[in-house]
Amino acid sequence: MNDFRRAFIVSDRTGISAENMAGALLEQFPNVKIRQYLRPFIDSETKAIDLIKEIQAFYDKDGVQPIVFASISNDEISHLVQTAPALHLSFFDAFLGVLEQELGTRAQHFTRSRVNNVERYDARMEAVNFALNHDDGSSDVDMKEADVILMGVSRSGKTPTCLYLALQYGIRAANYPLTPDDLGNPELPRMVKPYKNKLFGLTIEPERLHHIRQERRANSTYSHINTCKQEVADAQAMFRRYSIPFANTTHKSVEELAVHIMQECKLKRKF
């Protein structure tokens, strides 16, 4: 018998919802080894039948049924997939009926239309371009158009966070790197001073910063642990002095940081 279980993520769209759900559930079983198979865009009978054959073959080989995490809104395809020898976990099946009852109306039971994709694309594209054009404080002309300005020392995680905010939520996030000059100054940096209410600080553990900077410029003053300690301490002092909300990026994922920033700065997603 295998020392792992097979899990299929099945969807008639991208499978991102089902993948998230599977991830959240399976990480509750840290001792179970899982081999994961992503099967997105199962949107026709032919594809469903191929999938069923694949699952059947694994079942025959392993003698153990795979687990299927499904997000299929089309009823026929969903029922078809459920004939495969597997444990089927489908949040549509679990919740759609309850929701229909509560809302007093029938669900449409088909894949969502893509009507809003163009608007979404535009909002996203604009936000991504904004983040790229305002990376590392390279321009202040449009700082006033930013929804939020992330501030932190070099390599504290500003860029990926800005990009994530742009891609996921359409938020225009600029970022401003705190230089040693800024940190030695008791005032807020000139460029961000007019936008105090949009500022959010990022901080990081000095040891981690040291490690990241070593990768970039080994054995330099820039990457020295004492420099890192001093810069981080100065940055945090600045955030406290001006009551700028801030978060430590060391033990947070980009997702967590982004959601945290959205909350703290009361930002609304653009799509």
Add this chain to the structure above:
Amino acid sequence: MNDFRRAFIVSDRTGISAENMAGALLEQFPNVKIRQYLRPFIDSETKAIDLIKEIQAFYDKDGVQPIVFASISNDEISHLVQTAPALHLSFFDAFLGVLEQELGTRAQHFTRSRVNNVERYDARMEAVNFALNHDDGSSDVDMKEADVILMGVSRSGKTPTCLYLALQYGIRAANYPLTPDDLGNPELPRMVKPYKNKLFGLTIEPERLHHIRQERRANSTYSHINTCKQEVADAQAMFRRYSIPFANTTHKSVEELAVHIMQECKLKRKF
């Protein structure tokens, strides 16, 4: 009575899973207006009690119970939240018991540890830096280190797709813009020729391209509809000539494109 329903997305972490699930379910009810309240990081009794009060207040005011989409792995917090007057939809409650039975082991019932965040951060950061450094074919030295190279005419959607692949999956995605020179040449562009097996093409409807380019450089040859038609036709001809897989970005979201590319190019997520 309100003409909308209130939906709470509640999680002891970011709420991204619950938000995805809620989105997938609620879009099956296009005629129901929803007012959505994101409540992430509900990871203490105090926060749970504040939330319950908030839900209670809405219930008292509306006379209709809100809907709660929950993703809370901590049992005590989850049970506490369930005392709020609402329709509770929780995929942990729906599936964790079934999974425990199937896997023959207890779930840990608490929020996942953040052990892997540093590795994840590194993989992400590396991929994001890679995408930024290889945007618009600005460097070919490391083209060989790319996991995938997206190729398409200017403004066909390469940059956001590369960034999304980097952030979500840690994929090192380079991109190469097809210039009019490239398109007039029967050969593959010199820079990407050695990496034919990593190429993925992006195409777009000429009308949409025209619209996007107009925003950038109005009434230019670059944005003229005939230029757009010609470039798109030439690019598609090139993709077909060299059997390069490609996708049309016009009606696809960045998520859909990314998943499609992962599948076509058999890429594996890095975390």
